[in-house]
Amino acid sequence: MYFGSFKSAIALALLSGYAVAAEPGAAFTPAEQAAASRVTAEEISAPIRFLADDLLEGRFPGTRGSELAIRYLASELEGMGVEPGAVARGAGPPSFFQEVPLLRVVSTPPEEVVFRRGPESLSLPTGPGTEAGVVVRSLAGAGRVDIEGAELVFAGYGIVAPEHGWDDYRGLDVRGKVVVLLNMNPPFAGEGVRLWYGRWDYKFLEAARHGAAGALLVHTVESASYPWQVVTASNGRVGFRLADDPEPWLPFQGWIARGAAEALFRLAGKDLVAEEAAAKDERRRGSGGVPLGVRLSLHMPVAEERVLSANVVGRVPGTDPALRGEGVVFTAHHDHLGVRSPPVPGERNVYAGALDNASGCATLLAVARAAAAAPPRRSLYFVFPTAEEQGLLGSRFFARHPPLPAGRIAADLNVDVVNHLGRASDLTVVGLGKSTLDPVLAAVAAAQGRTVHGDTFPDRGSFYRSDHFELARVGVPAVSLRGGPTYPGRPAGWGKERQDEYVARDYHQTSDTYPPSPASWDLAGAVDDARLMLVAGLRLANAPALPAWKRGDEFERARLEAPR
Numbered sequence: 001m002y003f004g005s006f007k008s009a010i011a012l013a014l015l016s017g018y019a020v021a022a023e024p025g026a027a028f029t030p031a032e033q034a035a036a037s038r039v040t041a042e043e044i045s046a047p048i049r050f051l052a053d054d055l056l057e058g059r060f061p062g063t064r065g066s067e068l069a070i071r072y073l074a075s076e077l078e079g080m081g082v083e084p085g086a087v088a089r090g091a092g093p094p095s096f097f098q099e100v101p102l103l104r105v106v107s108t109p110p111e112e113v114v115f116r117r118g119p120e121s122l123s124l125p126t127g128p129g130t131e132a133g134v135v136v137r138s139l140a141g142a143g144r145v146d147i148e149g150a151e152l153v154f155a156g157y158g159i160v161a162p163e164h165g166w167d168d169y170r171g172l173d174v175r176g177k178v179v180v181l182l183n184m185n186p187p188f189a190g191e192g193v194r195l196w197y198g199r200w201d202y203k204f205l206e207a208a209r210h211g212a213a214g215a216l217l218v219h220t221v222e223s224a225s226y227p228w229q230v231v232t233a234s235n236g237r238v239g240f241r242l243a244d245d246p247e248p249w250l251p252f253q254g255w256i257a258r259g260a261a262e263a264l265f266r267l268a269g270k271d272l273v274a275e276e277a278a279a280k281d282e283r284r285r286g287s288g289g290v291p292l293g294v295r296l297s298l299h300m301p302v303a304e305e306r307v308l309s310a311n312v313v314g315r316v317p318g319t320d321p322a323l324r325g326e327g328v329v330f331t332a333h334h335d336h337l338g339v340r341s342p343p344v345p346g347e348r349n350v351y352a353g354a355l356d357n358a359s360g361c362a363t364l365l366a367v368a369r370a371a372a373a374a375p376p377r378r379s380l381y382f383v384f385p386t387a388e389e390q391g392l393l394g395s396r397f398f399a400r401h402p403p404l405p406a407g408r409i410a411a412d413l414n415v416d417v418v419n420h421l422g423r424a425s426d427l428t429v430v431g432l433g434k435s436t437l438d439p440v441l442a443a444v445a446a447a448q449g450r451t452v453h454g455d456t457f458p459d460r461g462s463f464y465r466s467d468h469f470e471l472a473r474v475g476v477p478a479v480s481l482r483g484g485p486t487y488p489g490r491p492a493g494w495g496k497e498r499q500d501e502y503v504a505r506d507y508h509q510t511s512d513t514y515p516p517s518p519a520s521w522d523l524a525g526a527v528d529d530a531r532l533m534l535v536a537g538l539r540l541a542n543a544p545a546l547p548a549w550k551r552g553d554e555f556e557r558a559r560l561e562a563p564r
Contacts, residue, residue: 060338
C-alpha cells in the first residue's frame, strides 16, 4: 500500500469545510432528466422492506438469509434488463454471482481473560454484550489459540508511517508478545482527521507484520467514533476472512474497554493518561511505547470452515464499441450482522440492517433500473459486495478479480446508508478533493440546487471503512455519497444531531429496522441522491477521458500502475 503525503492540500478534502465549485452548464440534459425521473421513492422503499425483513435473518454471510438477499438482488437486476456482470469460471457464460470464497472462523473465548503481574492479577469478563471488559477472537484459522504467559507491550498507535517519520514499533521487539494499542492516529492530516492508519484493520495488520501474538485496541467513544455496544456487537464469536488471503493474521485480536484499560495500566504500575500523552508527542514520532511487565494467557478453541458467499454483479453494456471495454462501477454492500447469539429473551435479536445497508442496495437497484433504459458509451457495473461488515472482504475480492482491468474502471460511486431524513440542500462526498471526480459531482449537485462538501465527520475515517476503499487501493477513483446534513426548514445542526443519534442508538444494533409505515422515513432525499449518482455515473461513462487521482494523492501510484 502506497501512502503519499497527507500534509498536502489534498488531505484537507477530508474536512467538512472543503467545497468544490460547479462547472458552468450544470443543468440536466433532457436525456438525463428523463433517466432521473425514473427513480422514485417507492422503488427505494420496497426493496428496503424486503431486505430488512426478519425473514432474511440479518443477511449474515454464509447463511440462508444471505443467500435469499443475493438471489433477490440478482433476480431484480435480471428483471430490469441488466446483464450478468461477473466473469464466469472456465468457459461458462457471465453470471450475476461472483463467488467469494471465505474462511468462517468461530472462536470460543473463555468467560474471562486474566492478566498477571507477579502475584497480582486482573480478570476481565468477555461478555455478555456490554458487560464485557474485553472482547477477543481469532481470524487466523489456526484451529486453536494457545498463548501462555505472553508479555504485554504498549506500542502507542501501532503505526509505521515512513512519510511522516513515525514508527510506533521503533525500539520495540513485539515478536510473540501482545501489543496494546491506541485507536485513531496522530494529526497527520489535521486534528481529528482519521486516516487508514487510524483504523482497526490497519493496526491489526501492522501488528501481525511485526510478529505479535495478539493485539488489544483501547476503546473510547471519541477515538472509535462509536460506543462500546458497537464493538461488542461487531466482534462476535463468528468472523470471516478471505480464504487463502496472503495477508498475515494475528493469532488473536480484540478490544479492551477504556475503564478496563485503565485498570490494566494500574496493574502495570503505569498511568494510561500519561502513556497516551507520550505516544501522542510529535517530538518522539512514535517512540513512546513501553513493555508493561504484565503477562497474558489465553486458551481459546477456534473452529474453521470454508464457505461460499457471493458478490452480485450486473452490467449495462456501453453503446460505444471503442469504450464499452471501460466502465463505471456502483457499489452497495448487501450483508449485515445476522442474529444475536445467544439471543436475549423478550428483545429483538435480528440485526436487520435497514439503513446499513438495505437502503444502499435499494438505491442501487433504482439507479440500475433507470440506467438500463438509458445506456451510456461506457459500460456500467452494479456491484453488491458481500462481507463488508467483516472487513470489506467482498469488495476486496472484487477489486482483485474485477470483470475488467482496474485501469479501465473510470470510477466507483458507493452508497452505504442513505439519507432518510428528507431533502437536503447539500451533499456529503466522502473522498472529495482527492480526484477529478469533484467537478462532475459538483455540477450534478448544482443542477439540483445543492452544494457539495467533504466528510462531515472526518474523525470517523469513513473513506477507509466502506467498499469504495478497496477499489481505491487498486487505483480506481472512488467516493461515497450521502445527502445532508443541512435540511431546509430545520435548525442549524439538526441533521448532524440525527446522524449522531443513529450512531449512538442504532448503528450495528437490532434497532436498525425499517418502520411499519414508510412515512416514518422521508425518502425524498434518498431519491435526490440516487438521481445524482445516476446522472454523475452517466456523465463519467460518456466523458472523453477517464478520471484520475489528483497529483500527490495516496492512491495516485496505484492508478498509474493499474493494469489496462
